[in-house]
Amino acid sequence: MLLFALVTLTAPALLALGALIGGGWAWAGLLWMTLLTAVLDEAVAWTLPAEDPDAEFPRADALSLALVAAQLGLLVLVIHALGQGRVAGIEALALALGTGLFLGQVGNSNAHELIHRSARLLRRAGTLAYVSVLYGQHVSGHLLVHHVHVGTRYDPSSARWGEGLYRFFLRAWPGELRRAFAAERARDLAAGRPAWRNPFAGYLLGGLGMLGLALWLGGLTGLAWYLAIAAFAQLQLMTSDYVQHYGLRRETGPDGKPEPVRPQHSWNAPHWFSTALMLNAPRHSDHHAHPARPYPALRLDDDMPRLPYALPVMACIALWPRHWRRLMDPRATAWQARVDAPPDPLTR
Numbered sequence: 559m560l561l562f563a564l565v566t567l568t569a570p571a572l573l574a575l576g577a578l579i580g581g582g583w584a585w586a587g588l589l590w591m592t593l594l595t596a597v598l599d600e601a602v603a604w605t606l607p608a609e610d611p612d613a614e615f616p617r618a619d620a621l622s623l624a625l626v627a628a629q630l631g632l633l634v635l636v637i638h639a640l641g642q643g644r645v646a647g648i649e650a651l652a653l654a655l656g657t658g659l660f661l662g663q664v665g666n667s668n669a670h671e672l673i674h675r676s677a678r679l680l681r682r683a684g685t686l687a688y689v690s691v692l693y694g695q696h697v698s699g700h701l702l703v704h705h706v707h708v709g710t711r712y713d714p715s716s717a718r719w720g721e722g723l724y725r726f727f728l729r730a731w732p733g734e735l736r737r738a739f740a741a742e743r744a745r746d747l748a749a750g751r752p753a754w755r756n757p758f759a760g761y762l763l764g765g766l767g768m769l770g771l772a773l774w775l776g777g778l779t780g781l782a783w784y785l786a787i788a789a790f791a792q793l794q795l796m797t798s799d800y801v802q803h804y805g806l807r808r809e810t811g812p813d814g815k816p817e818p819v820r821p822q823h824s825w826n827a828p829h830w831f832s833t834a835l836m837l838n839a840p841r842h843s844d845h846h847a848h849p850a851r852p853y854p855a856l857r858l859d860d861d862m863p864r865l866p867y868a869l870p871v872m873a874c875i876a877l878w879p880r881h882w883r884r885l886m887d888p889r890a891t892a893w894q895a896r897v898d899a900p901p902d903p904l905t906r
Contacts, residue, residue: 559617559854565834566621566668569660570628576653577635577645584649588656591663591835592870599829599868618852619680622837625668626683630690632657633784634775640783641776650783658787661691662794663870667839667853673697674849685760690768691791694761699738702745704799705849709808709823710816712737715796719805719890722879726800727793797873801825802842805890806863819846821862822893828858829868840869863893 573587636657639645645653665687672684685697699715707713714733717726742756753759772784802825808816820843827833827840839845841856843863848856865872866885876882 561834563621566625566664569664570632573632573656574635577639580645580649584645584653588652591656591659595832598831618854622668622672623683626687629665629687637772637780637784638775641780654787658790661791663836666795667836671837671853689761689764691788692765693792695735695738698742698757699734702741703737709806715799717800717804723800723876727796730796801872801876804886825865826858826862827865827869832868832870
């Protein structure tokens with residue numbers, strides 16, 4: 559837990575200094591999220607150990623809540639600094655990029671953890687984190703659509719074999735919105751709840767509140783910076799989904815139902831620093847197998863598909879679809895063939 563806290567909380571601290579002081583500090587958070595992460599992932603060959611899955615992790619919950627508070631506070635500082643021109647020019651771009659990377663990688667991973675928790679306070683904190691980047695729809699989409707239909711054509715967030723990242727963006731965002739809203743409406747009708755109690759009403763009001771806050775903090779310039787940072791964070795979230803499920807599918811049985819979710823339906827990465835930075839989110843197979851398992855207990859086994867590079871590096875490679883396909887299509891094909899192959903009777 560000490561490593562998780564040190565790695566995740568250093569990023570918003572550096573970015574906050576960049577918003578308050580500017581100068582070289584405006585670059586510090588960006589370098590922490592990019593260059594330092596890539597170097598340490600490759601320089602130190604180490605895989606984080608998994609904690610006991612039956613243990614409770616009150617410190618993990620405390621860290622998650624602290625990260626939500628840091629995310630909200632950072633947004634206030636950055637929007638005000640950029641909107642009022644206290645940080646300008648190339649330094650402003652560095653600060654905005656670093657903030658977007660923190661929100662899209664650390665903030666997303668933390669919010670993702672929280673919306674799976676059973677305690678109401680933790681779930682609401684996770685929802686607030688997503689609403690703060692204008693992506694409240696992902697709460698419903700992730701829980702009601704992605705985890706149910708992952709690896710099938712009914713899941714907008716599962717990238718198909720041969721699908722480029724930019725085509726995926728155009729399909730995934732509106733597809734998640736439609737399916738998430740339909741799923742929530744179906745729950746409302748089944749429970750007899752009025753439309754105003756639909757979670758999407760909260761997502762909309764929360765998003766409008768964030769837009770008003772950004773306008774108040776930084777004027778039109780601050781609002782424009784906020785919209786850009788929120789969009790950047792959303793694109794990273796979708797890129798993470800793209801990388802972690804690319805080309806892996808669940809087969810449909812004779813009854814028309816997909817096979818159970820297995821470790822072979824998600825890509826994983828063992829790299830220690832980025833794994834700590836993203837609260838074990840790169841251990842994606844175990845998360846889909848045990849969605850309620852706290853992040854310190856997530857495991858990485860040999861029968862899980864592994865990415866050739868760390869998750870942030872793979873996200874950068876995905877920006878070039880042709881190179882991405884050369885790298886990942888053979889791996890996805892090999893893993894799918896392994897999944898589809900009949901069991902060897904000698905190993906039963």
